[in-house]
Amino acid sequence: MIRIYNTLSKKKEEFVPLEEGKVSMYVCGPTVYNLIHIGNARPMIVFDTVRRYLEHRGYEVNFVSNFTDVDDKIIKKANEEGVSAEEISKRYIDECKKDMEGMNIKPATMHPLATQEIDGMIDMISALIEKDYAYAVNGTVYFRTRRFAEYGKLSHKNLEDLQAGNRSLLVSGEEEKEDSLDFVLWKPKKEGEPYWVSPWGDGRPGWHIECSVMSRKYLGEQIDIHGGGEDLVFPHHENEIAQSEACSGKIFSRYWMHNAFLNIDNRKMSKSLGNFFTVREISEKYDLQILRFFMLNAHYRSPLNFSADLMESSKNALERIQTAVDRLKYMAEHASETELTAEEAEILKGADAFEKDFDRSMEDDFNTADAIAAVFDLVKYANTHGKEGVSRALAEGLGDRIRGLCDILGLAAEKQEVLLDEEIEALIEERQAARKEKNFARADEIRNLLLEKGILLEDTREGVKWKRA
């Protein structure tokens, strides 16, 4: 039985999907105006692992995660560079997908873009106005928060406290709201910003409405799991619930899961604080598998402090697993016996216990930290019993089990011969030097070597560009 901590009830609950054998899951994706930082990577890794575990348990998972491609920050960046907002968002969606691949995050079943779903947003806002849950004033549409009686149920906030906090926060232009708790569904266009035509005038949607619309369109009115970082609980997810449930009259998501922050010096890593590392920067020093391991080595609801030391110990730990698997592979290839002896059959059966521990941990609200501990117990067991002279069947059997558990976590149990960015750049420099000396044989050799590792070179006027195939 899988148990999930539900932010709604603040309790671990037995997971029962709406439809047997199927899971619908929506995870709020990043706003794409820059390379993602490793804080943004935490929910990606966490929910990819939840998905992988559910798939391992036989569920068919429909996993939807959006890209927010219309937002003040994207517009600001576009204006700074003198390009369109679309160019900025497209560029960073592509970069984000490369980072995701490096971290072994499976592409979602569907990655909708906010700008492609404006019609759906206009429809939902119109429906909310019709039901009296929203009202338009001077080109802005607001959600009438107090009319949704359950507002605050996710964040466990009380409307009166919120109201007291809000009164001093009212920004100019918001006097037109009926109530300070009301939030924006549609806002009028400003000079130099992208806009869409709507019944309330030219403008663009507020942020919250996009997730309600996309999850309804791709997953239906009711979904099983909704996820994101804990900063999204209020107001974003609270508002998503208000919009979706006011519209459908049904419970929107049954389980709400939130990961804790990735911190640095015990403060949230964030773009606005400037205390962040991008995933790309980390990839210059480490295989991103190590970043994934580092994240999964903590429970997703525990704050996690990033440090160079912890990355180093993650590197060593992952190598310990990979070395054991390599050793077993070598022994399988060099074994003189093929079949299991009776004693070996017992040894292999003894390894079941670690798989059970692993499952018990994952079933308990996806406790990846304990699941990884079970993998290490298995590695230790395999190192003890996978001695020289064992049969091929035992060496393979033990290796397969380690690999199997790592697979569920999306971790590579075998060393991948990946070239780090800095190694690639050093080789490119060497190739340039070889060309200068007219040593074309060496230059071609380097190009081919990179090609073998899936690195494509392109000679451009601005110099050599490279990308991973």
Ligand code: AMP
């Ligand atoms: P944003 O691009 O800011 O909307 O964030 C995208 C996702 O990353 C959201 O689910 C955030 O909650 C999450 N996130 C942002 N910063 C952190 C952090 N330091 N630790 C964990 N999750 C974060």
Ligand code: ZN
């Ligand atoms: Zn969202």
